Amino acid sequence: MAIINSVIVPAYKEKLNIKPLTTRLFAALGNDASKTTELIFVDDNSQDGSVEEVEALQKQGYNVKIIVRTTERGLSSAVMRGFHDAEGEYLLCMDADLQHPPESVPDMFDNLRNHPFVLGTRYAPGVGIDKDWPLYRRVISSTARMMARPLTTASDPMSGFFGLQKKYLLDPSAKDIDTQGFKIALELLAKLPLPADQPIGEIPFSFGVRTEGESKLSGKVIVQYLEQLRELYVYKFGANNLLLFLAFWIILALYVVYQLFCLVF
Ligand SMILES: Nc1nc2c(ncn2[C@@H]2O[C@H](COP(=O)(O)OP(=O)(O)O[C@H]3O[C@H](CO)[C@@H](O)[C@H](O)[C@@H]3O)[C@@H](O)[C@H]2O)c(=O)[nH]1
Numbered sequence: 197m198a199i200i201n202s203v204i205v206p207a208y209k210e211k212l213n214i215k216p217l218t219t220r221l222f223a224a225l226g227n228d229a230s231k232t233t234e235l236i237f238v239d240d241n242s243q244d245g246s247v248e249e250v251e252a253l254q255k256q257g258y259n260v261k262i263i264v265r266t267t268e269r270g271l272s273s274a275v276m277r278g279f280h281d282a283e284g285e286y287l288l289c290m291d292a293d294l295q296h297p298p299e300s301v302p303d304m305f306d307n308l309r310n311h312p313f314v315l316g317t318r319y320a321p322g323v324g325i326d327k328d329w330p331l332y333r334r335v336i337s338s339t340a341r342m343m344a345r346p347l348t349t350a351s352d353p354m355s356g357f358f359g360l361q362k363k364y365l366l367d368p369s370a371k372d373i374d375t376q377g378f379k380i381a382l383e384l385l386a387k388l389p390l391p392a393d394q395p396i397g398e399i400p401f402s403f404g405v406r407t408e409g410e411s412k413l414s415g416k417v418i419v420q421y422l423e424q425l426r427e428l429y430v431y432k433f434g435a436n437n438l439l440l441f442l443a444f445w446i447i448l449a450l451y452v453v454y455q456l457f458c459l460v461f
């Protein structure tokens with residue numbers, strides 16, 4: 197049967213998460229949707245047994261493959277590589293570490309049938325972020341989210357759980373996608389020629405905690421995010437709009453001070 201749905205998972209040293217993610221994902225999809233869905237890990241030469249793990253799952257009949265990159269590194273560029281290699285018309289991106297629930301994938305794909313872009317959101321009634329997610333990550337995440345406000349109306353543009361219809365990626369006007377850093381959803385929301393009259397879909401999900409492996413977020417990723425923001429502000433508002441930048445940096449500084457004040461007192 198032809199592949200309609202593709203799930204892309206950027207992965208670096210995620211061997212222990214590959215099997216639970218694969219089995220939970222295909223169980224959630226059920227028999228029919230499993231026949232038309234492929235799962236693609238894009239691994240940056242982890243050399244931790246991830247390849248062998250995927251081969252074992254293939255032997256069990258799962259439609260899963262792994263692309264191993266040896267000359268490139270980075271979450272966003274791995275996602276874009278997976279999107280371009282995918283056979284499906286409907287593309288979904290999720291993390292390997294089970295912080296994004298595989299059980300939400302069927303809802304995400306259903307939503308994509310009627311929306312050009314779908315975002316898994318942690319900011320909706322009834323869902324949230326696991327209480328064990330470190331406080332400093334919450335502060336970084338909500339600050340980063342606030343700074344993206346002028347660029348998109350999406351409730352959670354920091355989310356790494358999102359999907360889109362492939363035709364928007366193939367559109368000739370989809371250009372200049374910057375693949376530095378972690379925030380590929382924000383980049384695509386800001387730059388893809390998504391139709392203005394069709395809202396993006398949002399599917400609430402609860403963000404879990406990683407139980408195997410380690411987060412790859414680093415100071416470098418935070419700096420890359422600030423550079424990406426600067427570039428997106430210029431892309432959207434023009435290079436001369438310095439006042440806007442300044443206003444945002446000042447608001448940000450006040451916000452960070454406020455958050456730190458709340459932490460201390
Ligand atoms: N191929 C590849 N994959 C990578 C790389 N860096 C990270 N990944 C993969 O990208 C996924 C997310 O990485 P984490 O290290 O688990 O990120 P996080 O700190 O939990 O951040 C996640 O949550 C954020 C929300 O606060 C998201 O914004 C972010 O995109 C990501 O989904 C994991 O599957 C990880 O293996 C890389 O250089 N190369």
Ligand SMILES: [Mg+2]
Pocket residue numbers: 291293295406411
């Ligand atoms: Mg993670």
